[in-house]
Amino acid sequence: MAGSAPVLLCDRHLALVADWLAGREEHPDGLTDLLPTPCPACGSRLGVRWPSGWLCAVCEWRLGDVPDADLAPPRVDVVYYIRFDDRIKIGTTANPRQRLGRLWHHELLAFERGDRGVEGRRHEQFGAWRFGRTEWFAASAELDAHTSALAAGVDDPWQRYARWRSEALALGA
Template identity: 55%
Template sequence: MTSLQAAGCGIIDRASGEPCPRPVAAGDLNLCARHLLEAYDAVVGEVGVTDALPAPCAVCGSRLGVLYASGWLCAVCEWRHGEVPDEGAESVRVEVVYYLARLDRIKIGTSSNPRARLAQIPHDELLAFERGGRDLEQRRHREFAHCRAGREWFDRDPLLLAHLERLRADAPADPWQLYLRWRSEATALLGHHPA
């Protein structure tokens, strides 16, 4: 334990208003083992844990998934593990990199089902979409690594804000309209009519 750490856990009990008396778990965080696990569960519930799916995705066949508190999603197409697709249903997938604002941070993530994904992420505003998948997302993470504030969260940096302005310059004011246009184009390429 460093000289900066307190002897006990840093969590204040809501009921009593007193500090947790348990000893601090090993590491740099001022939390006992119980509160450290509760914090881990909260983070897993928000950002998920990437791992192998229990079985291949029923839609795209991928073995890679993300486990959330609500269950497994395919990491490629975000189909909920265990759900059976309609017979003969052919889904149009458009991968996007999304930029979300929450307080003073910006999240850069990717999804081929952004409505479902964004519904799971607490955010204040959808800033922009950029067409592309994991490769583009990882390239953006490297490009803005100097302002990384967490796994996929970044500080509002002038270079990142300038990038967002470029994305929005030629796009509709509502990023969802741009996404719908991309889906419509992809549907047309398949020779289907959108529903």
């Protein structure tokens, strides 16, 4: 025990407090670094280390918090855009991994948050390039511009979907 400390702490705990204070002075806004393990909510590896612990830099999930396994996973409806050869499919689902696992496609172009209403508006918007009454469309400059705008700033559409699920989980939706 360090007798001159304002609070009686052992030497080990005093060293931890000293490290914590030094970290606050050096990085008052937190230190961005790789998380020790992937975020359980969104899968990101990027985090912010605070003296009080780690937060995911993507969804702000506190490392160490565990999602309640008794709660149903949040429902996040998405409109998906996939490419097969020179065709693009616009569809919707609440379970994109399962749905896209059943569809032949070469590339996932983008996700857009939305339900059948958004999907219907996109079908109408790009109707000039639609193949009959299917959900498949011919590639066009307009459709390419739309999917590029949706994908802007995201290397992998699955990261955006994970963020939306994480937000829904945090909001209890």
